[in-house]
Amino acid sequence: MKRREILRGAGLATAIAGLAACGGKTGPAAQSGPDLKLKWKMATAWPTNFPGLGTGAARLAELITQASGGRITVKVFGAGELASAFEVFDLVSRGTVQMGHSAAYYWKGKLPASPFFSAMPFGLNAQEMNGWLYAGGGIELWRELYAPSNLVPFPGGNTGVQMAGWFRKPITSVADLKGLKMRIPGLGGEVMEKIGVTPVNMPGGEIFSSLQSGAIDAAEWVGPYNDLAFGLHRVAKYCYYPGWQEPGSALECMVNKEAFEALPKDLQSIVEICCQTVNSQMLAEYTTRNQEAYDTLRNQHGVQFLPLPADVLAALRQAATEVLDAAGAADPFSAKVLASVRAYQARAKAWHLISEEAFYDARR
Amino acid sequence: MKRREILRGAGLATAIAGLAACGGKTGPAAQSGPDLKLKWKMATAWPTNFPGLGTGAARLAELITQASGGRITVKVFGAGELASAFEVFDLVSRGTVQMGHSAAYYWKGKLPASPFFSAMPFGLNAQEMNGWLYAGGGIELWRELYAPSNLVPFPGGNTGVQMAGWFRKPITSVADLKGLKMRIPGLGGEVMEKIGVTPVNMPGGEIFSSLQSGAIDAAEWVGPYNDLAFGLHRVAKYCYYPGWQEPGSALECMVNKEAFEALPKDLQSIVEICCQTVNSQMLAEYTTRNQEAYDTLRNQHGVQFLPLPADVLAALRQAATEVLDAAGAADPFSAKVLASVRAYQARAKAWHLISEEAFYDARR
Numbered sequence: 215m216k217r218r219e220i221l222r223g224a225g226l227a228t229a230i231a232g233l234a235a236c237g238g239k240t241g242p243a244a245q246s247g248p249d250l251k252l253k254w255k256m257a258t259a260w261p262t263n264f265p266g267l268g269t270g271a272a273r274l275a276e277l278i279t280q281a282s283g284g285r286i287t288v289k290v291f292g293a294g295e296l297a298s299a300f301e302v303f304d305l306v307s308r309g310t311v312q313m314g315h316s317a318a319y320y321w322k323g324k325l326p327a328s329p330f331f332s333a334m335p336f337g338l339n340a341q342e343m344n345g346w347l348y349a350g351g352g353i354e355l356w357r358e359l360y361a362p363s364n365l366v367p368f369p370g371g372n373t374g375v376q377m378a379g380w381f382r383k384p385i386t387s388v389a390d391l392k393g394l395k396m397r398i399p400g401l402g403g404e405v406m407e408k409i410g411v412t413p414v415n416m417p418g419g420e421i422f423s424s425l426q427s428g429a430i431d432a433a434e435w436v437g438p439y440n441d442l443a444f445g446l447h448r449v450a451k452y453c454y455y456p457g458w459q460e461p462g463s464a465l466e467c468m469v470n471k472e473a474f475e476a477l478p479k480d481l482q483s484i485v486e487i488c489c490q491t492v493n494s495q496m497l498a499e500y501t502t503r504n505q506e507a508y509d510t511l512r513n514q515h516g517v518q519f520l521p522l523p524a525d526v527l528a529a530l531r532q533a534a535t536e537v538l539d540a541a542g543a544a545d546p547f548s549a550k551v552l553a554s555v556r557a558y559q560a561r562a563k564a565w566h567l568i569s570e571e572a573f574y575d576a577r578r
Numbered sequence: 579m580k581r582r583e584i585l586r587g588a589g590l591a592t593a594i595a596g597l598a599a600c601g602g603k604t605g606p607a608a609q610s611g612p613d614l615k616l617k618w619k620m621a622t623a624w625p626t627n628f629p630g631l632g633t634g635a636a637r638l639a640e641l642i643t644q645a646s647g648g649r650i651t652v653k654v655f656g657a658g659e660l661a662s663a664f665e666v667f668d669l670v671s672r673g674t675v676q677m678g679h680s681a682a683y684y685w686k687g688k689l690p691a692s693p694f695f696s697a698m699p700f701g702l703n704a705q706e707m708n709g710w711l712y713a714g715g716g717i718e719l720w721r722e723l724y725a726p727s728n729l730v731p732f733p734g735g736n737t738g739v740q741m742a743g744w745f746r747k748p749i750t751s752v753a754d755l756k757g758l759k760m761r762i763p764g765l766g767g768e769v770m771e772k773i774g775v776t777p778v779n780m781p782g783g784e785i786f787s788s789l790q791s792g793a794i795d796a797a798e799w800v801g802p803y804n805d806l807a808f809g810l811h812r813v814a815k816y817c818y819y820p821g822w823q824e825p826g827s828a829l830e831c832m833v834n835k836e837a838f839e840a841l842p843k844d845l846q847s848i849v850e851i852c853c854q855t856v857n858s859q860m861l862a863e864y865t866t867r868n869q870e871a872y873d874t875l876r877n878q879h880g881v882q883f884l885p886l887p888a889d890v891l892a893a894l895r896q897a898a899t900e901v902l903d904a905a906g907a908a909d910p911f912s913a914k915v916l917a918s919v920r921a922y923q924a925r926a927k928a929w930h931l932i933s934e935e936a937f938y939d940a941r942r
Contacts, residue, residue, distance in 0.1 A: 248613075248647075281645065281851055283844035336941050339934060341705060341738070344858065345865030374705070375933035437933070456936035480647030484848070487645055487855040494708065494858040501709030504933070505925035519932055527940050561869035563941070568883055569739035569801070569868070570703060571938045572820035574930070576891050577700050 250285045250481075254278075254473070257306065259299035259316035261419050262292030265443045266436070266503065267465065270371045270496040271315035274467060277488040282481055288313065299417035303468070307363045312473040315370055318356075318466050319400030320415075324363075326541065327548040329400040330555055331356045331367070333376075333460040335534035337555060340372045340462035340497050341570070342562045347464065348490075350558045355551050366474045368489035370467030371496035374504065376457030378522055379434035380425070380441065380450035385522065388529045397421055397433035401537055402459025408533035418444065425449040434459065438507035439500060447515045454522050458530055465496065614649040614845075618642075618837070621670065623663035623680035625783050626656030629807045630800070630867065631829065634735045634860040635679035638831060641852040646845055652677065663781035667832070671727045676837040679734055682720075682830050683764030684779075688727075690905065691912040693764040694919055695720045695731070697740075697824040699898035701919060704736045704826035704861050705934070706926045711828065712854075714922045719915050730838045732853035734831030735860035738868065740821030742886055743798030744789070744805065744814035749886065752893045761785055761797035765901055766823025772897035782808065789813040798823065802871035803864060811879045818886050822894055829860065 256275055260268040275288035291311070293299035302314040303321050319329035331352070338346055346352040347369050360367045379398065385391060392410035396403075403413030414430060418440075424430045426449045433450075434457065435441050441453070467489045474482060511517040522530075542549040620639055624632040639652035657663035660675065667685050670678040683693035695716070702710055710716040711733050724731045743762065749755060756774035760767075767777030778794060782804075788794045790813045797814075798821065799805050805817070831853045838846060875881040886894075906913040 277847070277851060280847040281844060283842070339937060341861065341865055344862045348859055348862035349866040350862075375937045377933075438929075455932040456940050457933070458937070458940050461937045461941070478647070480645060483641070483644040487641060487851050490858055491851040491854040494854055495712055497705065498708045498712035498714075501705055501926070501929075502713040502922075505929040508929050508932075509925065521932075521936065522940075531940075558866075561873065562865070565802075565865075565869040565872050566938070568819040568872075568885070569741075569821070570934075572885065573703060573739045573822070573825045574935050574938070576820050576822050576886075576895075577825070577927070 248283075248285070250478070252286045254286055254288045254313055255296075255311035256288050256290045256313040256315060257296050257302045257311045258290060258314065259293055259302050259320060259417065262290070262295070264292075264418070264440070266373070266440055266496060266500055267315075267371070267418075268292065270465065270492050270499075273495065274315065274370065274488055274492040277491060278485060281484045281488060285481060286477075286485075290315075293417055293419060299419070303363070303365070306468045306470050307365055309364070309470045309472065312470050314466075314468040316466055316468070317463065318367070322400060325359055325547075326545040327359055327551045330548070330551045331359075331464060331466065333400055333402070333463040334555060335402050335405050335459050335537070336461070336531055338462055338559055338562065340374045342559070342566070343372065343462040343464050344369065344493070345562065346555065346558045351554055352558075355554060359547060359551075360468070361471070364471045365468045366471050368467045368469070368486060369464050369493045370489050371465035371493055372500070373436050373440075373460070373463045373465075374497055374500045375437070376460040376463060377434065377437045377441070378454040378457050378459070379432055380446050381432045381452045381454065382450050384452055384520070385454060385526065387523065388526055391526070394431040395429075397424065397430050397435075398459060400459070401534075401541065402434070404537045404541075405459065405530055405533045408536060409529050422446060422449065436463075437500070437504050438511055439503040442507045442511055447511055447517045451517055453511070453517055453519050455519060456522075458522070458527065458534075464493075467492070614842070616650045618650055618652045618677055619660075619675035620652050620654045620677040620679060621660050621666045621675045622654060622678065623657055623666050623684060623781065626654070626659070628656075628782070628804070630737070630804055630860060630864055631679075631735065631782075632656065634829065634856050634863075637859065638679065638734065638852055638856040641855060642849060645848045645852060649845060650841075650849075654679075657781055657783060663783070667727070667729070670832045670834050671729055673728070673834045673836065676834050678830075678832040680830055680832070681827065682731070686764060689723055689911075690909040691723055691915045694912070694915045695723075695828060695830065697764060697766070697827040698919060699766050699769050699823045699901070700825070700895055702826055702923055702926065704738045706923070706930070707736065707826040707828050708733065708857070709926065710919065710922045715918055716922075719918060723911060723915075724832070725835070728835045730833045730835050732831045732833070732850060733828050733857045734853050735829035735857055736864070737800050737804075737824070737827045737829075738861055738864045739801070740824040740827060741798065741801045741805070742818040742821050742823070743796055744810050745796045745816045745818065746814050748816055748884070749818060749890065751887065752890055755890070758795040759793075761788065761794050761799075762823065764823070765898075765905065766798070768901045768905075769823065769894055769897045772900060773893050786810060786813065800827075801864070801868050802875055803867040806871045806875055811875055811881045815881060817875070817881055817883050819883060820886075822886070822891065822898075828857075831856070 258271045302316040305311045306314040318331035321328040395412045399415040542552040622635045666678040666680040682695035685692040759776045762777045763779040906916040
C-alpha cells in the first residue's frame with residue numbers, strides 16, 4: 215500500500231481500524247477479534263480439586279485460558295458452591311454458567327438415554343468408549359440428545375475400569391447382596407435392583423458419611439485413587455472387582471449452546487481440543503494413580519481386593535441384558551443409542567480378543 | 579489516535595506497520611502479536627494421507643491452523659516428498675522443516691534409547707503407554723533425550739496392539755521362523771534376530787513390493803486397518819497375533835526447538851494440545867477401523883488370523899528380556915528409561931490384572 219492511498223479517506227479509515235484491532239481497543243470487532251475477553255464459569259459435580267475429577271476440571275479451565283491467550287478465562291466452582299452436584303445440567307442449560315463438568319448418567323431422570331454416554335454395564339472399556347465416541351458415531355448421538363436442552367457435550371475424561379464397590383462383609387453369593395442398600399448410580403443401580411439390592415444415588419462427597427452412619431451398607435465410587443481420597447477403606451474393608459457396572463466411564467464437559475456458538479471458530483476449536491486433551495490426560499492420570507493407590511490400600515490399610523464370584527457375575531450379566539433391553543424398549547432414543555453401542559461392542563470384542571486380550575495373556 | 583498524529587511521519591509509519599502486520603507481512607511486531615502468520619512445514623514418515631498415520635498427521639496440521647486462527651498454517655509432506663521417511667529427524671533437527679510426524683524407534687541408530695518411546699516388546703499397551711508418557715515421567719525423559727538434537731517431542735498418535743506379522747506359511751514352532759528375512763523395526767527386530775530371523779527395516783511404503791518380489795519372506799506393519807491399505811493380504815495369507823513387539827506403539831510429533839521456543843505461550847500450548855488431541859483421536863480411529871478391516875480381511879479375503887504358538891511366545895519373551903537387558907547395559911540413557919518403564923509396567927500389570935483384564939474376562 216502506497217502513501218498516497220493511505221492519505222485518502224478510505225485508506226485512512228482502514229489504517230485506523232487496523233490500528234484499533236491491533237492495539238487492544240474494544241468495539242464491534244472485539245466480539246470475534248483477538249481482544250475478546252470472556253469470563254466463563256464452570257460448575258462441576260465434584261468437590262473442588264478432588265483428585266482426577268476436580269483436578270481434571272481445573273486443568274480444563276487452565277488449558278482453555280492458556281490456549282486462548284486469555285481470551286476466555288474460566289472460573290471453576292465445586293459441587294455445592296453454586297448449586298448441588300446434580301444441578302450442573304440445569305445451570306449450564308439455562309446459561310447461568312457457560313460450562314459444566316460432570317457425568318452423563320446423573321441426568322437419567324431427565325434424559326433416559328444419557329447413561330450410555332458415561333457407562334453401560336458390561337459395556338465398553340475406556341479405549342472402546344473413546345473409539346465409539348470419537349470414531350464410531352457416539353458423539354453425534356450425544357449432541358443430538360443434548361441439543362434440545364441447549365447443551366453441547368464433549369467427552370471430558372475417563373476413569374478406566376472402576377471397582378465393583380466397597381462392602382463391610384465378604385460377598386460369596388447373590389444371597390449376600392440381597393437387601394443391601396448401596397450407593398450405585400446409573401444403569402448399574404438398576405441392574406443391582408434386579409438382584410435384590412436397593413440402589414441409591416448421591417454425590418461422591420456424601421458417600422463416606424453415609425457409609426459411616428449406616429445410611430447405606432455398601433458403595434461404589436470410582437477406584438483406588440479416588441476411593442482412597444474419600445477414605446472409604448476406613449468404613450469398609452472389602453473392595454470387589456471388576457467394575458462390571460462402569461468399565462470405562464466417560465466424564466462430560468457440557469457447554470451452553472449459545473455461549474459456544476457465539477465463539478469465533480478458533481475458540482470453538484480450542485474448547486473442543488482442550489476437552490479432548492483433558493479426556494486423554496485424565497485416563498493417563500487414573501491409569502497411573504490407581505496403581506499407586508492400589509498398593510497403598512493393600513499394603514498400608516489392609517484392604518482386601520477380591521474378585522466377584524463367578525455366579526454373582528453371571529447373575530449381574532443376565533440382569534444387565536434385561537435392564538438394557540428394557541431401557542431400549544421404554545425410550546426410542548435409548549433404543550437408537552443402544553443399537554449403536556451394541557453393534558460397536560460386538561466388533562470391538564472380536565477385535566480385542568486377538569489384540570488387547572491376547573496381548574495381556576501373552577505378557578503374563 | 580487522531581488524524582493529525584497519523585499524518586506525522588512516525589504515526590504514519592506505525593499505521594503502515596499495523597496494516598502490514600494485519601495483512602500477513604513480516605515485521606518485528608508479527609513475531610508475537612495476534613497477526614502473526616507463520617508458515618510451517620511438516621515432514622512425515624508416511625505416504626500422504628495414508629490411513630491413520632498420514633491422515634493423523636494431516637489432522638494435526640489442520641487442527642493447529644484452526645485452533646491458532648490461522649496464525650500458524652502447516653503444510654504436510656509425505657515420505658519421499660522432501661526426503662525419505664527415515665530423514666524426518668534430521669530435517670526437523672536442522673530446521674529445514676519446523677515439524678515432523680514419525681515413530682521414535684526409527685532413530686535407534688542415532689539414539690539407542692529412542693525405541694522405548696514408541697514400542698517395547700512385551701511392554702506397555704496404549705493405555706499404559708499414555709499413562710507412562712503423560713503421568714508417569716515418560717515425556718520428561720523423552721524431552722531430555724531429544725533436546726541435544728534440537729527437538730521437542732510430543733506423543734502424536736497410537737495404533738493400539740499391533741499384529742505379530744504376515745507370513746506366507748504357517749508358523750507352528752520356533753524352527754519355522756529360523757532363516758526368514760522379515761521386515762520388523764526397532765527392538766522387536768533385535769528380539770527376532772535372537773531366535774534366528776534376519777530383521778530388516780524399511781519404510782511402510784516399500785513392504786508390499788518387497789514381499790511380492792521375495793526380497794523379504796515376512797513383514798509386520800501395523801494391523802488390519804493399515805495392512806489392508808497396503809494390500810499385504812495379497813502376498814501373504816497368514817496373519818499372526820498378538821503384536822508382542824508393538825503392544826501400543828506411540829507415534830511422535832517432533833517440533834524444532836527454536837521454532838517452538840519462538841512461539842508465544844498460547845501457540846506453544848495450542849501445538850501441545852493439538853498433538854495430544856491427535857494422539858487420542860488416532861487411537862480411537864485405530865480401535866474402530868481395525869475392527870472393520872479385521873472383518874473385511876477374514877470374510878472377503880480369506881486371511882487366516884492365528885495365535886502365535888505358546889512355545890514361540892515363550893521364546894520371544896525370553897529373547898526380549900535379554901535384548902532389553904543388553905540395551906540397558908550398552909547405553910546409560912537407555913538404562914535410565916528402561917528402569918522407568920519397567921517400574922511402571924510392574925505396577926500397571928498388577929493393577930490391570932484386577933481392572934482391565936478382569937473386566938475383559940467378566941464380559942466374555
